[in-house]
Amino acid sequence: MEKHTNRFPISHVLGFIFSLILTFGAAFIALKTNLSFKVIMWIIGTLAVLQAGIQLFMFMHLREGEDGKTNVINIIYGVFMTVVIVVGSIWVMSAGHATH
Amino acid sequence: MGIKWNEFFITGDPLILGSQIAIVLTMVGIVAGVTYLKKWKWLWSEWITTVDHKRIGIMYIISGVLMFFRGGMDGLLMKAQTSRPEMEFLDAQHYNEIFTTHGVIMILFMAMPMLIGIMNVVVPLQIGARDVAFPQLNALSFWLFFGGAMLFNISFVIGGSPDAGWTSYFPLAGKEFSPGIGNNYYAVALQIAGIGTLLSGINFVVTILKMRTKGMTLMKMPMFTWTSFIASVIIIAAFPIFTVALALMTFDRLYGAHFFTLSGGGLDMLWANLFWLWGHPEVYILVLPAFGIYSEIISTFSRKTLFGYKSMVLSILIIAFLSMVVWVHHFYTMGSGPAVNSIFSITTMAIAVPTGIKIFNWLFTMRKGRIKMTNAMLWSLAFVPCFIIGGVTGVMLGMGAADYQYHNTLFLVAHFHYTIIPGVVFAVFAALYYWWPKMFGFTLNEKIGRWHFWLFVIGFNATFMPMFFLGLDGAVRRSYTYSVESGFAPLFLVSAIGSVILALGFFAFCYNIYWSIRHADRNITGDPWNARTLEWATASPVQPYNFAKLPEVDGLDPFWKMKKNNEGLTIKDSDIEEIHMPSNSGLPFFMGVVFGVAGFFLVFEWHIAAAIAAIGIIAGLIYRSFDYDEGYHIPVDEIKETESKWRNVEGEVHNYVK
Numbered sequence: 001m002e003k004h005t006n007r008f009p010i011s012h013v014l015g016f017i018f019s020l021i022l023t024f025g026a027a028f029i030a031l032k033t034n035l036s037f038k039v040i041m042w043i044i045g046t047l048a049v050l051q052a053g054i055q056l057f058m059f060m061h062l063r064e065g066e067d068g069k070t071n072v073i074n075i076i077y078g079v080f081m082t083v084v085i086v087v088g089s090i091w092v093m094s095a096g097h098a099t100h
Numbered sequence: 101m102g103i104k105w106n107e108f109f110i111t112g113d114p115l116i117l118g119s120q121i122a123i124v125l126t127m128v129g130i131v132a133g134v135t136y137l138k139k140w141k142w143l144w145s146e147w148i149t150t151v152d153h154k155r156i157g158i159m160y161i162i163s164g165v166l167m168f169f170r171g172g173m174d175g176l177l178m179k180a181q182t183s184r185p186e187m188e189f190l191d192a193q194h195y196n197e198i199f200t201t202h203g204v205i206m207i208l209f210m211a212m213p214m215l216i217g218i219m220n221v222v223v224p225l226q227i228g229a230r231d232v233a234f235p236q237l238n239a240l241s242f243w244l245f246f247g248g249a250m251l252f253n254i255s256f257v258i259g260g261s262p263d264a265g266w267t268s269y270f271p272l273a274g275k276e277f278s279p280g281i282g283n284n285y286y287a288v289a290l291q292i293a294g295i296g297t298l299l300s301g302i303n304f305v306v307t308i309l310k311m312r313t314k315g316m317t318l319m320k321m322p323m324f325t326w327t328s329f330i331a332s333v334i335i336i337a338a339f340p341i342f343t344v345a346l347a348l349m350t351f352d353r354l355y356g357a358h359f360f361t362l363s364g365g366g367l368d369m370l371w372a373n374l375f376w377l378w379g380h381p382e383v384y385i386l387v388l389p390a391f392g393i394y395s396e397i398i399s400t401f402s403r404k405t406l407f408g409y410k411s412m413v414l415s416i417l418i419i420a421f422l423s424m425v426v427w428v429h430h431f432y433t434m435g436s437g438p439a440v441n442s443i444f445s446i447t448t449m450a451i452a453v454p455t456g457i458k459i460f461n462w463l464f465t466m467r468k469g470r471i472k473m474t475n476a477m478l479w480s481l482a483f484v485p486c487f488i489i490g491g492v493t494g495v496m497l498g499m500g501a502a503d504y505q506y507h508n509t510l511f512l513v514a515h516f517h518y519t520i521i522p523g524v525v526f527a528v529f530a531a532l533y534y535w536w537p538k539m540f541g542f543t544l545n546e547k548i549g550r551w552h553f554w555l556f557v558i559g560f561n562a563t564f565m566p567m568f569f570l571g572l573d574g575a576v577r578r579s580y581t582y583s584v585e586s587g588f589a590p591l592f593l594v595s596a597i598g599s600v601i602l603a604l605g606f607f608a609f610c611y612n613i614y615w616s617i618r619h620a621d622r623n624i625t626g627d628p629w630n631a632r633t634l635e636w637a638t639a640s641p642v643q644p645y646n647f648a649k650l651p652e653v654d655g656l657d658p659f660w661k662m663k664k665n666n667e668g669l670t671i672k673d674s675d676i677e678e679i680h681m682p683s684n685s686g687l688p689f690f691m692g693v694v695f696g697v698a699g700f701f702l703v704f705e706w707h708i709a710a711a712i713a714a715i716g717i718i719a720g721l722i723y724r725s726f727d728y729d730e731g732y733h734i735p736v737d738e739i740k741e742t743e744s745k746w747r748n749v750e751g752e753v754h755n756y757v758k
Contacts (some may be wrong), residue, residue: 081337084424089373092428096437 160217203266228313244693248293511571562598
């Protein structure tokens with residue numbers, strides 16, 4: 001942590017600006033556009049995932065400390081498992097004539 | 101609670117009546133025998149309360165052998181029933197129950213504990229550790245597994261066995277089509293055993309990541325440790341899915357929920373989906389440690405370092421990844437459409453690539469090696485061609501379009517027996533011959549072992565090879581009989597005769613254990629095979645603390661290097677320090693019992709009784725939270741005495757390497 005004290009916290013500032021842009025962007029799309037409900041949900045959902053990524057990497061010190069590498073591997077593993085189980089199940093259950 | 105006592109005990113079938121009498125007599129015999137030999141205290145303090153990873157491993161293996169007997173009897177009964185057309189040995193219901201319990205027991209209560217038992221014995225020794233990361237949790241894993249296994253096993257005499265196949269597909273497994281309590285056993289017993297397995301997985305991941313001895317980086321770990329590590333990671337990934345699926349099944353069956361029943365807006369196919377999301381990784385949990393076992397044995401008995409270590413590691417990582425994305429190939433015919441089936445065909449066939457890499461690595465390890473034909477090596481050699489037959493037919497089945505032809509036939513049954521028996525059972529036998537001296541201090545008899553090997557391998561091929569052709573001719577699986585006109589009779593008869601030879605092989609194995617306990621030479625060294633990894637650098641059988649001084653490692657095959665350079669084989673008195681050990685505990689056994697009792701009540705849907713029994717589970721958890729036992733220390737003098745006993749034996753380790 002020592003080396004961070006004397007340096008301009010560039011990643012924190014960038015993270016803060018990105019967070020503001022993503023938050024106001026989401027609010028703008030939800031409140032000020034005439035897109036359909038479905039499209040709005042997709043857009044703000046995507047923005048939320050991006051926001052979470054920025055928070056993890058720029059503010060929550062994901063890669064720092066002795067467990068930094070482990071944390072990144074765990075997050076990737078968790079995301080992979082979630083995608084396989086949730087997205088995989090929905091896809092398999094809803095594709096084809098099984099559901100029609 | 102409305103207990104129907106006439107439905108409680110299964111009556112009216114002479115086979116089951118015979119089993120009931122046999123069970124009662126066996127239990128009376130065990131109690132009488134232990135009392136007569138005054139072994140109760142020994143049994144309690146040395147085994148039931150133990151937290152020693154080697155003893156827990158041995159208990160896993162004993163349970164596995166017993167369950168192999170049980171599952172094998174199921175198999176023989178099925179083969180007897182189908183040996184001739186229109187046999188009336190078993191009725192349809194009994195046949196359904198038998199193939200269901202055969203599948204569940206062989207996978208979850210035979211293969212899993214055998215491999216977890218071998219992992220328990222070997223992994224801490226291979227990484228130069230004194231125990232697993234959480235010794236008491238390890239004991240809890242075993243007793244939960246054992247509680248679940250016993251609960252499942254009593255089903256055929258009390259209340260009726262599950263009868264919807266080991267996959268228990270809905271809607272058949274639901275309350276509407278299986279109103280008896282048989283399938284409750286499936287939901288509850290597997291849940292309890294599954295908790296034990298999940299805890300084992302966590303324990304081994306932490307052990308392998310945190311407890312390696314000085315100098316052993318990840319890429320210097322022995323191959324069996326690597327495969328056990330990856331198998332544990334897959335356990336953590338896959339078992340929670342099964343936990344959730346079983347919980348939903350329990351809600352459906354016991355509390356009238358509709359997760360898997362169409363009537364209430366549920367989706368029956370979701371069960372198949374969740375089951376195989378766990379079930380496919382499960383078969384890789386089984387086969388990966390087995391691959392590790394073969395790697396160790398082939399390397400040891402070829403007198404060579406394992407060929408292509410890095411590609412071996414890479415291929416198990418790829419197998420682990422692919423194992424999570426192939427589950428749909430178990431139900432192509434469900435009709436998920438061409439896109440889904442095509443993608444899953446491709447991922448399925450892709451698994452053949454890393455597996456092929458491993459096969460070639462084993463062959464190249466043997467190339468120009470000085471091969472020694474021990475029993476462990478014979479099993480490893482037999483594995484290669486048998487497993488390739490299983491693997492190639494797997495690629496045939498993996499093609500979505502072609503699978504419509506093979507689906508639900510005996511071709512499939514032959515395929516998975518050709519993968520699981522060479523891939524797990526051969527490996528377990530090889531591992532038992534190989535590590536037996538490490539566990540018990542004597543080797544199994546090689547000559548009786550040859551009988552075991554040849555009878556088993558010939559019997560295995562004679563049993564399952566005909567099933568490929570029966571399947572291609574259209575014989576369906578899980579069918580309790582067939583007509584004379586079908587023309588299946590000759591091949592079914594060959595298969596039945598094969599199963600008898602297979603059983604003789606298993607009995608040769610049991611006889612070998614009996615013979616070796618009575619007559620085998622106890623005067624062996626710590627390293628009877630001239631092996632290469634750290635587990636052989638200590639005594640046989642291993643002392644409770646494993647290593648008087650933790651070894652240091654700077655490459656693969658550390659023990660081989662120690663022997664070659666003649667360093668680190670002796671120990672100076674000044675190097676010996678007190679060793680901190682965990683205390684024994686009766687709590688894991690208690691938890692196994694209350695989980696079993698609570699589960700039993702839940703099976704019979706006696707909810708109040710189950711809730712009262714569950715208080716015992718909570719009490720155990722609370723007791724454990726306030727358990728401040730810090731363990732004990734083994735004094736230096738005792739260690740010196742133990743070490744001097746085995747280190748001065750004639751023909752000691754460093755005399756081997758020329």
